[in-house]
Amino acid sequence: MSKPKSPRKVGDREALAVATSIRGSAYKLNLVAGLIRGRKVGDALNILQFSTKAMAIDVRKVLASAVANAENNHNLDVDALIVKEASVGKALVMKRFTPRARGRAARIEKPFSRLRVVVREMGAENDSAAGSEA
Structure with a gap:
């Protein structure tokens, strides 16, 4: 007896890639993720x-992984993919201390971030719209 297969976290004709610990702040990562939201995958990679x-660099790696997942695991057409979602969240923060003047110490925070990229086949929206019209 094995445990049941976990349900998919994204819909049909979608693929997902997640990076759980990217070294840098979520604010800076979100600036870059905003550049690719809603774009075609080829344009986003460029x-x-x-x-x-x-x-x-890190966002490009995650996007390339999502495209590879779409092609190999879900048999989606790579040329018809768009970036449906690029969401950013905070992960852990490393705390370090550095010496300062007169025997004091200052805290340095080194943040990590999470990135979740979902790509979707463009024909998926058109198929659902066509089904409701007919």
């Missing part, structure tokens, strides 16, 4: 490739 933000 934007991230030529972005000057350091967080773009």
Whole structure:
């Protein structure tokens, strides 16, 4: 007896990739994630490739993983994918101390963030709209 298979966390014709510990603040990561929300995957990868933000490297890796999941696990058409969701959250914060003048110490916080990218096949919205019209 094994435990039952867990249900999918996203809908049909969607694929998901998650990065749980990206080194950097959620604010900075969200600035980069905002660049790709709602765009075609090819355009989003180009934007991230030529972005000057350091967080773009990590976002690009997660987006590429979501595309690979869509192609290999869910048999979706890579050319018809769009970025449905790119959500950012806070993860752990490492606390460190550094010496300051006159024997004092100052706290340094090194934040980590989470990134969740969902890609969707473009034909999925059109199919559901066409079904309601007929």
